[in-house]
Amino acid sequence: MSDAFIQVKGLYKIFGDDPDAVMPLVLAGKSKQDLLAETGHTIGLKEIDLEVERGRIFVVMGLSGCGKSTLIRHFNRLIDPTRGQILIDGDDVMQLSQKELEQFRCHRISMVFQRFGLMPHRTVLENVAFGLAVQKMGRAERNEKARQWLETVGLKGYEAQYPAQLSGGQQQRVGLARALCTDADILLMDEAFSALDPLIRSEMQDQLIELQEKLHKTIIFITHDLDEALRLGDRIAILKDGELIQEGAPEDILLNPADDYVEAFVRDVNRARALTVETVMRPPAGRITAVTIAGALRQMRSHSDDYAYFINNEGYQGVLTQERLEAAARDDSDAVVCERVLEILPPVSPDALLETVLPETLDADYPLPVVDDKGELCGQLSRASLAQALVEGGGGSETAQRGGDDSGSVNGKAVVSAAGAVQR
Amino acid sequence: MADSTWLTEFPSMDRADLVAIRKFLDSGFREFSRNYGDAIEAFFDPLLAFLVWFEQLLLQSPWWIIILVVACLAYLASRSAKLTLGVVAAFLLIGYFGMWDNAMRTMGIIAVSTLLSIALGVPIGILMSGSNRVQSIVTPILDVMQTMPAFVYLIPVVMLLGIGKVPGIIAVVIYAIPPVIRLTNLGIRLVDREVLEAATAYGANRRQRLFGVQLPLAMPTIMAGINQTIMMALAMVVIASMIGVKGLGQPVLKSITNQYFTMGLFNGLAIVALAIVFDRVSQAYAKRSQKHLEGMNSE
Numbered sequence: 001m002s003d004a005f006i007q008v009k010g011l012y013k014i015f016g017d018d019p020d021a022v023m024p025l026v027l028a029g030k031s032k033q034d035l036l037a038e039t040g041h042t043i044g045l046k047e048i049d050l051e052v053e054r055g056r057i058f059v060v061m062g063l064s065g066c067g068k069s070t071l072i073r074h075f076n077r078l079i080d081p082t083r084g085q086i087l088i089d090g091d092d093v094m095q096l097s098q099k100e101l102e103q104f105r106c107h108r109i110s111m112v113f114q115r116f117g118l119m120p121h122r123t124v125l126e127n128v129a130f131g132l133a134v135q136k137m138g139r140a141e142r143n144e145k146a147r148q149w150l151e152t153v154g155l156k157g158y159e160a161q162y163p164a165q166l167s168g169g170q171q172q173r174v175g176l177a178r179a180l181c182t183d184a185d186i187l188l189m190d191e192a193f194s195a196l197d198p199l200i201r202s203e204m205q206d207q208l209i210e211l212q213e214k215l216h217k218t219i220i221f222i223t224h225d226l227d228e229a230l231r232l233g234d235r236i237a238i239l240k241d242g243e244l245i246q247e248g249a250p251e252d253i254l255l256n257p258a259d260d261y262v263e264a265f266v267r268d269v270n271r272a273r274a275l276t277v278e279t280v281m282r283p284p285a286g287r288i289t290a291v292t293i294a295g296a297l298r299q300m301r302s303h304s305d306d307y308a309y310f311i312n313n314e315g316y317q318g319v320l321t322q323e324r325l326e327a328a329a330r331d332d333s334d335a336v337v338c339e340r341v342l343e344i345l346p347p348v349s350p351d352a353l354l355e356t357v358l359p360e361t362l363d364a365d366y367p368l369p370v371v372d373d374k375g376e377l378c379g380q381l382s383r384a385s386l387a388q389a390l391v392e393g394g395g396g397s398e399t400a401q402r403g404g405d406d407s408g409s410v411n412g413k414a415v416v417s418a419a420g421a422v423q424r
Numbered sequence: 425m426a427d428s429t430w431l432t433e434f435p436s437m438d439r440a441d442l443v444a445i446r447k448f449l450d451s452g453f454r455e456f457s458r459n460y461g462d463a464i465e466a467f468f469d470p471l472l473a474f475l476v477w478f479e480q481l482l483l484q485s486p487w488w489i490i491i492l493v494v495a496c497l498a499y500l501a502s503r504s505a506k507l508t509l510g511v512v513a514a515f516l517l518i519g520y521f522g523m524w525d526n527a528m529r530t531m532g533i534i535a536v537s538t539l540l541s542i543a544l545g546v547p548i549g550i551l552m553s554g555s556n557r558v559q560s561i562v563t564p565i566l567d568v569m570q571t572m573p574a575f576v577y578l579i580p581v582v583m584l585l586g587i588g589k590v591p592g593i594i595a596v597v598i599y600a601i602p603p604v605i606r607l608t609n610l611g612i613r614l615v616d617r618e619v620l621e622a623a624t625a626y627g628a629n630r631r632q633r634l635f636g637v638q639l640p641l642a643m644p645t646i647m648a649g650i651n652q653t654i655m656m657a658l659a660m661v662v663i664a665s666m667i668g669v670k671g672l673g674q675p676v677l678k679s680i681t682n683q684y685f686t687m688g689l690f691n692g693l694a695i696v697a698l699a700i701v702f703d704r705v706s707q708a709y710a711k712r713s714q715k716h717l718e719g720m721n722s723e
Contacts, residue, residue: 076625098629106627117622121640121714131626133636182626 004051011084016041059233281379315375318342347371502708530671549608592669607649611642647710
């Protein structure tokens with residue numbers, strides 16, 4: 001794992017007059033409150049270890065005052081740590097001289113700010129070209145580049161305006177264009193969308209995701225909004241009082257919160273919008289691959305369930321039930337399994353959000369098959385497991401997990417209430 | 425009983441000690457000015473030469489050329505025909521009432537001392553904004569400069585340099601420089617932290633931050649400081665005339681001592697007219713140079 005693109009090792013930041021002097025106390029494990037009362041020093045960050053993979057969106061989240069803005073400012077050394085290392089591509093950022101640091105900021109790393117940080121006395125175009133102007137690129141060349149990026153973020157025609165003439169969302173697009181304009185491969189986003197209203201915010205999130213699909217930047221994104229974190233993040237780290245509480249994939253955080261703090265965060269999340277099918281699906285019930293009705297019936301009887309997914313060499317085809325198979329067998333047991341006996345159930349994708357598959361799952365009599373891009377059956381999604389994932393506090397009933405018709409009515413009710421919660 | 429007069433009378437220093445201190449300081453400074461006065465005067469020679477040249481330029485040029493130039497400057501700065509007409513009218517009136525030469529001398533001294541104040545004050549303000557320590561040293565000095573009666577620092581200046589233009593300029597600068605220093609410092613400190621942080625994050629060095637971000641954004645405040653400095657320099661003209669600075673201040677001084685009401689009034693009004701011209705033109709320029717602020721209110 002040591003080949004990660006960005007590595008943060010044992011990072012400490014203490015605020016106060018003489019941070020080095022109180023460092024031993026912090027290492028000895030003195031709490032934030034005690035340290036503040038006794039020495040007047042504040043712990044900003046405590047023993048942060050992180051690894052960020054190249055080309056991923058890494059979200060750091062926490063409540064205000066948890067040190068997340070302090071942390072992000074360490075990556076480009078707007079703040080120097082009291083102790084610790086940050087390695088980017090193997091190079092220690094802390095060892096850079098002032099000149100090297102300026103070069104590093106020019107070419108490798110760029111930043112988007114919560115309140116935009118645009119220069120009010122420069123036009124939109126000049127703002128976008130700012131990074132290049134700092135690098136002393138010629139005016140014509142940098143304006144040309146800036147114009148392209150402005151077009152990419154959808155602000156063509158605003159070049160000569162001043163930031164104050166733009167709306168919040170437009171200003172942050174300028175901020176984004178400015179960050180992209182230097183072609184830096186690392187993008188720091190400090191609560192970049194927090195100051196925007198919800199509609200614009202989700203628009204901006206879409207745009208970021210869309211851009212990221214093309215650009216594959218390594219993005220470190222700070223937010224206090226878990227919905228945003230879950231939507232954007234490939235990995236999420238949760239900070240509390242300057243300490244790293246949990247780090248993991250979004251589903252991990254959601255399904256296995258490390259402590260009460262994380263759980264409190266997770267509780268209000270709209271799970272239907274945050275979880276994908278893959279995270280809640282179960283291993284598929286029986287598969288039937290036999291060509292004839294008789295063969296199929298034999299395979300069916302070897303399973304415990306009274307339904308199974310029929311698969312031929314073109315992949316998933318539909319659902320077979322024991323009842324219908326037996327009826328068909330009475331007719332002609334040597335017949336080939338065909339559409340007449342198959343019940344058509346639309347498959348769902350493992351990457352789909354629960355929200356999008358909610359209606360189908362509720363309508364279906366059997367758990368929905370989960371089929372990946374290659375047409376392979378990789379799981380099943382029952383009403384019960386969906387319901388459990390949605391109402392989750394961890395206390396979902398174990399009996400509901402088998403998710404057949406037998407417990408359907410009970411589960412149906414749970415699903416309905418969960419669906420109600422989603423709509424709210 | 426012990427002597428308890430200290431309860432009713434302030435236990436002040438002995439007269440003899442006080443006299444000794446005075447003597448010591450007086451003779452010390454006299455010694456200093458005797459030894460270094462010439463050197464210091466020589467140091468200010470280029471300033472004097474420039475001042476004399478500038479004053480002669482204003483005095484020797486035909487009046488209509490001066491008015492033309494001033495009108496052009498006013499128009500360039502403000503792009504307002506109304507303001508330009510007002511400026512021309514003010515200068516015509518000053519000339520018509522026979523105060524042209526004095527007004528030109530005053531203009532000369534104001535222009536030079538304002539330039540000097542800016543040249544010294546802005547860098548000092550920048551230094552102050554960069555360091556809390558410098559600020560805590562400079563601020564009390566500025567307080568003293570602003571509250572100390574002007575006459576008090578005229579004394580050592582005159583002792584050192586005699587009477588004339590250069591001590592006059594120094595007195596005016598001491599009196600007028602605090603606003604430009606204070607407001608430069610304030611303006612830079614008020615620059616949005618995030619904007620500055622953004623500049624840093626994109627690799628701007630100190631110089632690029634200063635000239636690309638801090639100074640431009642502080643400009644409205646700095647312009648307000650310069651405007652104040654000009655106003656205070658004009659106010660100082662009368663006092664400076666006591667140490668031999670020629671200009672509109674001298675007739676005012678003469679009117680005070682001889683109770684010439686009208687003469688005092690006219691010259692006083694001429695100073696006011698100059699003040700208004702400088703003020704309006706510099707403010708119009710400041711406003712026009714802040715184009716980006718136009719959209720602010722519409723949001």
